[in-house]
Amino acid sequence: MSIGHTLLGLLESGPRHGYDLKRTFDEKFGQDRPLHYGQVYSTMSRLLKNGLVEVDGVESEGGPERKRYAITDAGITDVSHWLAQPEKPEPYLQSTLYTKVVLALLTGRSAADLLDTQRSAHLRMMRVLTDRKRQGDLADQLICDHALFHLEADLRWLELTSARLDQLAKVVAP
Amino acid sequence: MIPEGSLLAAHDLRKTYGSTPALDGASFSVHPGEVVAVMGPSGSGKSTLLHCLAGIITPDSGTITYAGRELSAMSDAERSALRRSDFGFVFQFGQLVPELTCVENVALPLRLNGVRRRAAERTALEWMERLEVDDLGTKRPGEVSGGQGQRVAVARALAGSPKVIFADEPTGALDSLNGERVMQLLTEAARSANVAVVLVTHEARVAAYSDRDVTVRDGRARDMEHAV
């Protein structure tokens, strides 16, 4: 999963400090793997260098300096591209997809469109496998069927999520 | 408005039942010999779209063009004649005439188009052979399994040499192995005879037999090929 894009997406809903970004990330997406501070700051300096975020203010009440980051127009475009681009269909992509759906909801983009686009990418892959299965021998058929069942499980998740978008929106972006 | 080279094209269809909008600006097109899967949540308007395209129900507004002819400009009799000569249908179940044998069922579209009995049944048997159910000729629909019955139904849809087959959840009542076999036979036969197929399904493994997919949501259709 792309941490850079995720942090950018979080910034789109408003400027934040590095600490605040880490906390929000861990709360929404980091259940089994919270971010290190080092990851946040190295990601932020890369995004700064690429012009996707800018420093919006610096505070230093007593302690060390704390930068507040804001997303730039180029950053917003980058988030849009990432969300609109379907993931390569493969087993176990739920966590990236879940992140994209939540960010779409948080930033007022269409999560339903995102899910439809992803489903279509899955379907294209299933079409290729189905074709191979149709022309292949029994071994090809079994191998393709294995992949097809996994992709189908992803698709069920996409359907379920798509049916629960209104509910999810209330939870993630109250 | 009509995509170039399309055989059947609908533009901006609207259909309301009471206060329920079933179609809300849906557009759709299919090329000769193309298999298009129509997907989307329950109640989104898939069957309504299919019934409008097939001239079974009339939309409140919007245009449907088949082979250069506007469907709404035809009389009811002309539309029925078109359905008999150019369209074939496969539904989830209950489409075979229970009083007729399987071969008589498959021969029915030909008989309705004026083909004589012997010739019609000969053609019917050829299609049943392709669908691997030629041994069921003398049985009645009540005496065959669900999967066999669907193959007979597919043979019947193909027997009249249609240009378009409309299939609404054709595998909905079958297990996945039988469902896939029916899809394989249907799409192979359709492609070799250059028959277009409009396939409504909620099963991805079934939709994977299509050339292209369209998503219907809240009465509107989205062509997924151009979505990214």
Ligand SMILES: Nc1ncnc2c1ncn2[C@@H]1O[C@H](COP(=O)(O)OP(=O)(O)OP(=O)(O)O)[C@@H](O)[C@H]1O
């Ligand atoms: N004959 C009818 N009378 C009243 N309302 C109808 C009629 N047919 C469909 N509707 C309504 O129109 C909407 C679209 O129905 P449609 O049957 O096209 O959905 P669908 O996508 O085929 O759903 P499913 O996947 O459950 O078959 C629904 O809200 C349905 O209740």
Ligand SMILES: [Mg+2]
């Ligand atoms: Mg339906």
